[in-house]
Amino acid sequence: MLNFFTELGSATREAFGKIGRGTFFLLHALSGFGYVGLRPRLLLKQMYSVGVLSFLIISISGLFVGMVLGLQGFYILSDFGAEESLGVMVAASLVRELGPVVSALLFAGRAGSALTAEIGLMKATEQLSGMEMMAVDPVKRIITPRFLAGLICMPLLAALFSAIGVMGGHMIGVGMLGVDDGSFWSQMQSSIDFRHDIINGMIKSLVFGFSATLIALFEGYDCLPTSEGVSRATTRTVVNSAFAVLGLDFILTALMFGD
Amino acid sequence: MSNNEQNIVSIRNLCFSRGARKIFDGVSLEIPRGKITAIMGPSGTGKTTLLKLIGGQLRPASGQVIFDGSDVHSLSTRELFNLRKKMGMLFQSGALLTDMNVFDNVAFPLREHTRLPEPLIRSLVLIKLQAVGLRGARMLMPNELSGGMARRVALARAIALDPLMIMYDEPFTGQDPISMGVLVHLIKSLNQILGLTSIIVSHDVRETAEIADYIYLLADGKIIAQGAPRELEQSDSAWVQQFLHGYADGPVHFHYSADEYFADLLSGVN
Numbered sequence: 091m092l093n094f095f096t097e098l099g100s101a102t103r104e105a106f107g108k109i110g111r112g113t114f115f116l117l118h119a120l121s122g123f124g125y126v127g128l129r130p131r132l133l134l135k136q137m138y139s140v141g142v143l144s145f146l147i148i149s150i151s152g153l154f155v156g157m158v159l160g161l162q163g164f165y166i167l168s169d170f171g172a173e174e175s176l177g178v179m180v181a182a183s184l185v186r187e188l189g190p191v192v193s194a195l196l197f198a199g200r201a202g203s204a205l206t207a208e209i210g211l212m213k214a215t216e217q218l219s220g221m222e223m224m225a226v227d228p229v230k231r232i233i234t235p236r237f238l239a240g241l242i243c244m245p246l247l248a249a250l251f252s253a254i255g256v257m258g259g260h261m262i263g264v265g266m267l268g269v270d271d272g273s274f275w276s277q278m279q280s281s282i283d284f285r286h287d288i289i290n291g292m293i294k295s296l297v298f299g300f301s302a303t304l305i306a307l308f309e310g311y312d313c314l315p316t317s318e319g320v321s322r323a324t325t326r327t328v329v330n331s332a333f334a335v336l337g338l339d340f341i342l343t344a345l346m347f348g349d
Numbered sequence: 350m351s352n353n354e355q356n357i358v359s360i361r362n363l364c365f366s367r368g369a370r371k372i373f374d375g376v377s378l379e380i381p382r383g384k385i386t387a388i389m390g391p392s393g394t395g396k397t398t399l400l401k402l403i404g405g406q407l408r409p410a411s412g413q414v415i416f417d418g419s420d421v422h423s424l425s426t427r428e429l430f431n432l433r434k435k436m437g438m439l440f441q442s443g444a445l446l447t448d449m450n451v452f453d454n455v456a457f458p459l460r461e462h463t464r465l466p467e468p469l470i471r472s473l474v475l476i477k478l479q480a481v482g483l484r485g486a487r488m489l490m491p492n493e494l495s496g497g498m499a500r501r502v503a504l505a506r507a508i509a510l511d512p513l514m515i516m517y518d519e520p521f522t523g524q525d526p527i528s529m530g531v532l533v534h535l536i537k538s539l540n541q542i543l544g545l546t547s548i549i550v551s552h553d554v555r556e557t558a559e560i561a562d563y564i565y566l567l568a569d570g571k572i573i574a575q576g577a578p579r580e581l582e583q584s585d586s587a588w589v590q591q592f593l594h595g596y597a598d599g600p601v602h603f604h605y606s607a608d609e610y611f612a613d614l615l616s617g618v619n
Contacts, residue, residue: 212447215447216441216442216444217444217445217447219401219406219440220438220440220444220445222406223404223406223437223438224433224458224510225431225458225461226457227430
C-alpha cells in the first residue's frame, strides 16, 4: 500500500516536472524567433523536410479517406433519398474533423517521430553539447526553425488533405455511383461556411500542429541520450501526440460548433 | 606574475554529485597557461564531467571554477557564451554536425560569431584544415570520415575562433596506432605553435604521459596524485603504480565487492 503511494507520488512529481521543463523549453524556443528571422534558410530547409516530404502520405491518405466517405455517405444518404447532399457531407466531415485530425495523426507519425529521433541522436552524439560549447544556443539554432516549420506546414497539409479528400469523394459519388455532379458541388457551396467551417478547421490544425511539433521536439530534447532512450522517446512522441490531438479535438469541437 | 595570470583555470574546492553519488568531493587544481595538463583516472571518475563544469555546462554543488579571471558559474548566459568563445572543446565523438560537410563544419563558429566576408572565411577554414592535414577532405560529409579524421576536423573547428584553451575529451580512445600518433603530434604542436593551453582528459597512460607537462590523477572524487610524468613514474603509491602500469589487481580490486565466494556458491544449493 505504502509502495503504491510512493510510486503515485513519484509519478506525479515526474509528470509535473515534465510540464515545467516543457514550458521553459517552449519559451526558450519562442525566444529564438529573432535568430531564425536572420537566417531564413534554416526555416526553409525544415519546411522542406517537415512539410514537402509529407505531401505524398497526406495526399494518398486524403484520397482514400475521401473515397471511403463517398461510399459510406452514399449508402446512408440514399436510404433517405438524400444522396444529392453527398457533397456537403463529405466536405463538412473533411473540413471540420477528418482533415485536421487525420493529417495531424499522420504528421505525428511521419514528421514528429523523425524530429524526435533526429534531435535525440544529435543529443546522443554530443552535437547539441558541442554547439553549446561553441557558444551557439542549440535551442535557437535547432529547435526553433523546426517548431516554426511544423506550425506553418500543419494547416497547409490539412488543407491539402481536405481538398484531395473532396476530390476522392467526388470521384466515387459522382463518377461511380451516379450522384448528380451539379448538386454535389452546389449544395456543398451553399452549405459550407467559410468562417464557421473552413477557418475553424484551420484553427484546429494550427493547434494540432503546435502541440504535435512541440511534443516531438521536447521528447527528443529531453530524452536519455542512449539508443534505448531515443527509441522510447520516439514511441512517446507518437502516443502522446495522438492523445493530445484527439483530446484537443474534442475540446475545440465543443467550443467551436457547440452553439 | 600574479596567480591569475599564471593559471588560466583555477578550480577551488569543487563538489558535484549526480543523484546520491558524489562525483567530486572537494577537488582543487590549477591549469597553468601555455602548458599541456592531463587529468587522468579510471573510467567513470567524472573526468568528462570536470570538463563540462569548466565549460559551464554543469553547475557544481559548491566550489568555484575561475577561467581567465572570471568565475564561470556566476556569469549570465550571455557572458558565459562570450567566455566560451575563448575555449574550444574536442568531444570524444567529435560532435561534428552531421548535416554539413567538413568545410561548413569548420566554418560554422566563424559564420555564427563573426561577420567576416565569405572569401576570408574560406581562407581561414583552409588554414585550419591545413593545420590538421585535411584540406583535401573539405567536401566530405562527416559519415564519410574515419574516427581519427573526424577528430581532426573537430580539432580544426575547435581552433577556428583562435581560443585561449582547448579541452580534449578522451582524444585517443578507439584510435589505431597511426591516427593516435597523428593526434599526439597535433596536440603537442598546436599547443606550441598557437600558444594554446591544453587540458587532456584521458586514461591512455603512455600517449598522455608523452606530451603532458603535468598530470593530475583523479579517483573517487579526489585528486590522488599529481606531478610531472617523471615524478609520478617514481611515485611509491601502490595505486599510482597500478594505474600507470595497468596491473590487474592491487588497491583497485579485480573483483567487484561481493559476498564470500564459497558461501555464495553454496547458498544456491538447496
